[in-house]
Amino acid sequence: MNRTTLSLIAGTTALAAVTGFAALSAPDAPGTDTAAKAAAQLPVERTSLLCPAPSTSDLAETSYTSFTPVTKGTGSGGKAELRAATEESADAPADSKEEGTGKDDGKSGEDKPAEPVLTPKEPGKPVTGDSSGGDAPALVGTADGRFAPGWTVQETTEVAAGTGRGLQGVNCTAPDTDFWFPGAGTDADRTDYVHLTNPDDSAAVVDIELYGKDGALKSAVGEGITVPPHSSEPVLLSTLTDERQTDLTVHVNVRSGRVGAAVQALDDKLGGDWLAASADPSGSLVLPGIPKDATSVRLVAFTPADADADLKVRLASPSGLITPAGHETVHVKGGMTTAVDLGDVTRGEAGSLVLTPTDRSVPVVAALRVVRGKGDKQETAFIPASRPVGTRATSADNSGKDSTLSLTAPTAAAKVKVTASAGSEGGTPVSKTYTIKAGTTQDIEPPVPGGLKGTYALTVEPVSGGPVYGARTLAATEGGVPAFTVQTLPDDRGTVAVPEADEDLSVLQK
Numbered sequence: 001m002n003r004t005t006l007s008l009i010a011g012t013t014a015l016a017a018v019t020g021f022a023a024l025s026a027p028d029a030p031g032t033d034t035a036a037k038a039a040a041q042l043p044v045e046r047t048s049l050l051c052p053a054p055s056t057s058d059l060a061e062t063s064y065t066s067f068t069p070v071t072k073g074t075g076s077g078g079k080a081e082l083r084a085a086t087e088e089s090a091d092a093p094a095d096s097k098e099e100g101t102g103k104d105d106g107k108s109g110e111d112k113p114a115e116p117v118l119t120p121k122e123p124g125k126p127v128t129g130d131s132s133g134g135d136a137p138a139l140v141g142t143a144d145g146r147f148a149p150g151w152t153v154q155e156t157t158e159v160a161a162g163t164g165r166g167l168q169g170v171n172c173t174a175p176d177t178d179f180w181f182p183g184a185g186t187d188a189d190r191t192d193y194v195h196l197t198n199p200d201d202s203a204a205v206v207d208i209e210l211y212g213k214d215g216a217l218k219s220a221v222g223e224g225i226t227v228p229p230h231s232s233e234p235v236l237l238s239t240l241t242d243e244r245q246t247d248l249t250v251h252v253n254v255r256s257g258r259v260g261a262a263v264q265a266l267d268d269k270l271g272g273d274w275l276a277a278s279a280d281p282s283g284s285l286v287l288p289g290i291p292k293d294a295t296s297v298r299l300v301a302f303t304p305a306d307a308d309a310d311l312k313v314r315l316a317s318p319s320g321l322i323t324p325a326g327h328e329t330v331h332v333k334g335g336m337t338t339a340v341d342l343g344d345v346t347r348g349e350a351g352s353l354v355l356t357p358t359d360r361s362v363p364v365v366a367a368l369r370v371v372r373g374k375g376d377k378q379e380t381a382f383i384p385a386s387r388p389v390g391t392r393a394t395s396a397d398n399s400g401k402d403s404t405l406s407l408t409a410p411t412a413a414a415k416v417k418v419t420a421s422a423g424s425e426g427g428t429p430v431s432k433t434y435t436i437k438a439g440t441t442q443d444i445e446p447p448v449p450g451g452l453k454g455t456y457a458l459t460v461e462p463v464s465g466g467p468v469y470g471a472r473t474l475a476a477t478e479g480g481v482p483a484f485t486v487q488t489l490p491d492d493r494g495t496v497a498v499p500e501a502d503e504d505l506s507v508l509q510k
Contacts, residue, residue, distance in 0.1 A: 039497035041391065043074045043149040047493070050260035051082070051139040051172035052195045052274070053232065054157040057164070058134050062157040065397035066118040066141075067126040067421065067457040071149035071494055074123075078145015082118040082153065085138040085197060085232050123147060126396060126424040126457050138232040139172070140199045150494030152457065154396040156474065156485065163191055164266030166379040167476055169397075169485030170274035174493075175199055177254040179261045179277040182300040182337065183367035183382055184248045186238045189268045194250055196225070197232040197260040204257030210241055211249040211302055215335050217241045227259055234264075247339040249302035249365070270371060271379040273485050278384040281305075283361030285385035287368050288352040289406035289471025289486055290345070292443060295378070296371040297342040299353065301332045301364055308333050309362035315345055316352040316408045321439040329358055350443035352408040352469065355385075372482040381473075381486045388467040389416075390491025395458045395472040398446060404473040405458060407434065408441040412466025419461070420447040424454030436468060460489060 054062040068080060117139070120127040123146055143151040153172040159165045175197070184192045198204045208222035222240045227233050237250065252261045266272035279285060281304055290297060303309045309332040314321045324345050332338045345351065355366060367384040395405070398420070407416060419431040427449035436442055449456050462468050470489035475482065 039499045041495040042498050043071050044494060044496050045148055046142065046144045047148045047151050048174055048199060049141045049151065049153050049172040050175060050197045050199055051153060051155050052170060052197070052262055052264070053138045054131070054136050054155055054168070055159060056134040057159050057162055059160045059162065060132070060134055060157050062131045062136055062155060063397065064118055064129045065126050065154045065424070065455055065457070066120050067152050067394065067396040068120060068123040068143065068147045069150045069392070069394055069421070069457070069459045069494065070124040071146070074146035074149060076146065078143070078147045080120050080141065080143035080147035080151055082139045082141035084117070085140045085230060118153070120147065124429070125422045126455055128424050128455055138197050140197070140230070141172070150392060150394050150492040152394040152396045152492060154487070156397055158476065158478070158483070160478065163268050164272030166271030166478065166481060167474060167483035167485045168273045169474055169487055170262060170276060171487050173260065175258040175260045177258050179252040180281065180302070180365040181250040181252070181263045181275055181367070182278055182302045182365050183275050183369055184237060184250045184263050184265060185246050186241060186244050186248060187246050188244060191266045192237045193234040193264045194237060194252060195232060195234050195262050195264060196227045196252070198227040198229060198257060199260070200257055201229050202257060203228050204259050205255040206259060207253045207255060208235060208240060209251040209253065210237070211251070211335065211337050212243065212245045213247065213337055217243055247300050247337050249300070249337045265382065267380055269376070269378070271481070271483065273381045275367065275382040276384050276488070278365040278367055279387050281363030281365050283357045283363060285355045285364060285366050286352060286408065286410055286469045287366060287383050287385050288408050288441070288469040288488060289383060289473060290351045290353065290368065290370060291372060291473055291484065292346050292348055292350050294346055294370050294372055295344055295374060297345050298369040299330065299340045299342055299366065300337060300369065301330060301366040302337045303332050303334055303362050303364045305362050306334050307362050309364050310358040311355045311364065312358050314354045316354055316410055316439055316441045317349050318440055318442060321354065332364060350406055350441045352406065352441040354410045370486070372484055377481050379481050379483045381484055383471065383486050384488065386469055386471070386488035387490035388469050389460050389462055389489055391461070391495055392492055393460045393470055393489035394492040395487065395489055397474070398456050398458055402475045403446055404475070405444045405446045405470065406441060406473065407436050407444060407460070407468055407470045409436040409438055409466055409468050411438065413438045414465030414468045415463040416468055417461045417463050418444065418447060419459045420449045421457040421459070423449050423452045423456045426453035427451045427456060433463065438466065
């Protein structure tokens with residue numbers, strides 16, 4: 001495949017992970033004039049994305065794919081650019097460069113302007129790039145104009161051997177101020193980092209809190225972590241606590257500024273992957289896209305509330321909602337991380353986990369650790385609770401094989417249009433429409449562009465019916481190991497609701 005090679009400067013990592021859970025809309029209050037206050041969906045004009053430094057392994061091979069879907073209502077201008085976070089710092093104001101950050105060595109006047117990488121030429125066509133080795137830095141990017149709505153960047157890394165070997169993938173996401181990561185660990189076999197990236201001109205101050213099976217872990221080391229401007233910091237979880245725990249919930253809370261955050265969970269025996277942030281705490285959660293050949297599924301849940309949460313556990317299978325035998329409910333104690341082994345819960349069929357309150361609703365975050373393979377040929381990936389597809393979701397870096405699109409409609413039947421974009425090196429877009437029955441999950445072989453050359457992107461757009469959740473799995477067999485990575489498909493935030501004014505305010509009275 002003919003890809004543009006990225007010239008990336010060494011740097012430490014980060015990713016901004018922003019996920020949330022969209023609640024059902026409340027009914028209009030009596031007497032509300034819905035028509036007068038109807039909100040128009042307009043394309044966003046600017047968006048930011050952060051990508052983590054992919055790996056420290058010399059054996060790492062990383063591919064990046066940048067894609068913006070075609071969106072109605074945009075103009076003809078704009079651009080999208082990704083730059084190395086360390087290069088971005090060279091453009092930062094001199095007074096933002098702090099002693100000890102490595103951002104100013106007294107030769108700042110000799111810094112060359114940062115060269116952008118992965119600059120797409122037009123919406124609707126992906127652009128790709130490659131990087132080899134363990135010195136690729138975090139990337140910081142912005143898109144505006146016609147490139148902003150739905151801008152998506154996928155980072156996929158293959159590691160041939162060593163800790164975390166296998167396939168690791170992550171969607172580069174926007175900076176935020178609050179993140180929950182159930183599913184991390186500090187076991188002897190685990191090497192888990194939380195990556196923090198600051199895209200702004202001023203320093204960010206971050207607290208990292210850890211919650212185990214007995215509650216909060218005492219640690220002053222995770223308080224008041226400073227992330228310098230235009231830089232990224234990897235924080236090894238085992239340096240924040242002396243306790244070895246299989247299942248932890250990590251809470252990243254930003255005191256000042258904003259950051260991107262993601263956890264890279266690496267295992268000596270089971271490979272590894274990126275753990276993206278869970279959807280915001282909610283009483284009901286959906287974890288979509290469990291591979292049908294999963295040999296082990298482990299649910300990790302946490303509630304930040306003082307009250308305990310009792311959740312009904314159901315699997316949305318191809319035939320409908322079923323209750324796993326022996327795992328009808330799960331009890332989550334307030335402030336404590338709970339883990340439940342569900343085994344091969346999918347039993348060879350597509351599946352998504354649906355969690356709902358048995359009685360009163362208590363906010364919960366959750367994620368799944370999924371294992372494929374057996375013996376010494378096992379590989380791990382993570383599926384966090386996800387927001388629904390919403391208006392549209394976008395998935396980049398599909399190759400025409402070894403890609404599975406999983407869609408679930410937990411409450412009501414839905415019709416969904418899936419569009420395969422043009423290929424990065426040629427091809428014609430193709431669209432297909434699918435019907436997802438209520439309470440089911442369907443694994444769909446994605447449509448492939450006609451005359452495909454290179455990689456392509458998928459967009460998922462609900463046409464009618466109830467809410468839809470989705471995930472995309474990439475798979476590759478390496479040395480007999482069934483390597484894979486799963487990314488959920490929340491709304492790509494390509495549009496924003498703008499309420500219509502009750503009266504014309506364009507002319508002000510003088």
